[in-house]
Amino acid sequence: MVKSGLEEPTSEYVQPRVSPYRLTTHLTSAFVIYCGILWTALSVVMPDPPTGSMNWVNGALKIRKLAIPVSAVVGITAISGAFVAGNDAGHAYNSFPKMGDTWIPEDVFSMEPFIRNFFENTSTVQLNHRILATATLLSVGGLWLAARKIDMHPAVKSLIRSTLGMAALQVTLGISTLLMYVPTSLGSAHQAGALTLLSLMILLTHTLRRPSPALLKSLATAVKST
DSSP: OTGGGGSOOSSTTSOOOOOHHHHHHHHHHHHHHHHHHHHHHHHHHOSSOOOSSHHHHHHHHHHHHHHHHHHHHHHHHHHHHHHHHHTTGGGTOOOSSSBTTBSSOTTTTOSSSGGGHHHHOHHHHHHHHHHHHHHHHHHHHHHHHHHHTSOOOHHHHHHHHHHHHHHHHHHHHHHHHHHTTOOHHHHHHHHHHHHHHHHHHHHHHHHTSOOOHHHHHHHHHHHHHO
């Protein structure tokens, strides 16, 4: 990845940059390793999820079906941010919600072959990240709305509220970074926010997992005894 940024620029006005593909691969690998370590650490610290009653367990398993795809959306959005950074797309359109004077720039599909636009076209890359960020916020918001109607452990509901708050903060950081022409401080905060949001989703998904057979048996016994 570093080597790709040491090539001579094609013009004296072009700043050398690393390959967006290698940057994204490097970031994705780091995220995968981090998520694996975090999941393992959580399994050691919390061998069983919070339960309390069978109703709470059943409610958690229902929400887990939603939390898994939402986690995937969060991860994909974070990875798309690497393409934004790799293509310096954060400096392309420093306005929101429109991109310049339009909602969709005219050059979003100007590259050939067509598939290159999604990874190398600065307009398309930024548009993709905007769409994915909006999808992330709406997905986490939908998860929160669904959880409100289901009987679950209070700690799980609190975690979902925290995740929604972090998603809103992350979107706010992203918009602020864009409008202020990507200052290093805000850019770094936005990157940290992505990792924090991903961590919360991993924690939530881990907390919503199925309890061990022994714990389920003890809960069932407790229900019968009452």
